Amino acid sequence: xxxxxxQIHDEDDATDLLFRALADPIRRDILRRAHxxxxxxxxxxxxxxxxxxxxxxxxxxxxxxxLVSKHRVGRESIVQTETDALDRARSALDRLEADWRxxxxxxEQILETDKGDN
Numbered sequence: 001x002x003x004x005x006x007q008i009h010d011e012d013d014a015t016d017l018l019f020r021a022l023a024d025p026i027r028r029d030i031l032r033r034a035h036x037x038x039x040x041x042x043x044x045x046x047x048x049x050x051x052x053x054x055x056x057x058x059x060x061x062x063x064x065x066x067l068v069s070k071h072r073v074g075r076e077s078i079v080q081t082e083t084d085a086l087d088r089a090r091s092a093l094d095r096l097e098a099d100w101r102x103x104x105x106x107x108e109q110i111l112e113t114d115k116g117d118n
Contacts, residue, residue, distance in 0.1 A: 014066075015092050018085060021065035026050070027058050031081055034068055040076040 021027055026048055033039055033047065045055035059079055062068040067085045070077050 014088070017065040018067065018089050018092070021061050021067055022089065024058070024061075027062055027067075030055075030058060030062060030079065031067060031086075034079045035081040038078045038080055040073075040078055041070070042076065044079060 022031075029048070030044055033044060041055050041059055042052050044059070045052040048055065050058075056077075059068060059070060059077075062079075063070060065085060066082055068079050069082055070079055072078070
């Protein structure tokens with residue numbers, strides 16, 4: 001039982017990291033560009049009014065959320081999108097949508113029951 005709670009907590013932490021990483025417009029743009037093709041950190045920095053160091057920090061946030069991976073090619077650090085994390089984000093949103101649809105359905109049932117009693 002405690003193990004299940006720890007697992008759920010870890011899942012929640014991973015989901016929080018994921019959505020925190022996606023909350024920033026520069027990081028979303030990094031994902032978009034990295035998905036279109038492999039780009040270096042320095043090339044990504046040239047696309048924004050930020051330094052290479054700031055771009056490295058943005059990429060590090062995305063790496064911690066497992067949205068991208070980075071590998072070296074010569075002197076360049078190449079950023080690549082990890083589609084599994086995007087699938088996890090989609091699944092988390094699907095679960096939230098299902099929960100809210102269930103709640104709305106229950107509310108409709110309660111309202112119908114109340115309407116029938118009057």
